Amino acid sequence: MQLKDLRPAEGSKKNRKRxxxxxxxxxxxxxxxxxxxxLSRSGGGKGAGFEGGQQPLAMRLPKLPGFKNRNRVEYAPVNVARLDGLFNDGDTVTVEALVEKGVIKRTYELVKVLGDGELTKKLTVSVDKVSASAKAKxxxxxxxVEAPC
Structure with missing residues (x-):
């Protein structure tokens, strides 16, 4: 047998319908x-999503209310009770210190200290924002509380 003798199996190849x-x-x-x-006309047939004259699913679903503010700034919340448990008396609370303790994941996250819980230790807080109740505590x-709050 030679290369020129190779042929596809009988009936495996079919001519296309012209x-x-x-x-x-x-x-x-x-x-x-x-x-x-x-369906016999050129360009005939229904579009995608056509449901035989029934109201299409995309039109039956409700529209989403409201809008999303693209300028929204998200802060990672940290309560004073959490600071009380993690830091010692006289420590400085910074974003780097919070990352080190595992409270937040990354140093570029914005942090806001909130006033939930009690604080018994003397701390110096230097984060992005502090709520009024947290500042008072x-x-x-x-x-x-130091800048940039």
Whole structure:
């Protein structure tokens, strides 16, 4: 046997149907589309999502209310009770210190200290934002709040 003798298996190869090439081809005139009707026309047929005249799913679903503010600034919340448990008396609370203790994941996250819980230690807090109630609790415990708050 030689390379020139190789042939595909009998019946495995079929010629493609050449439609619209005259009546003698067996697929002329209507080109296999049948006579008349929407599907026989060029560009005929329904669009994607057409449900036979029933209201399409995309139109039955409700629209989303409101809008999303693209300028919204998200802060990672940290309560004073959490600071009380993690830091020692006289420590400085910074974003780097919070990342080190595992409170937040990354140093570029914005942090806001909130006033939930009690604070018994004297801490110096230097984060992005501090709520009014948290500031009052920090100062009542003898600590202070530094900029950039």
């Amino acid at each position: 439609i619209g090439r005259g009546n003698s081809s067996g697929h002329g005139t209507t080109a296999g589309r049948g006579t008349k009707g929407q 920090i100062e009542a415990a003898g600590g202070k």
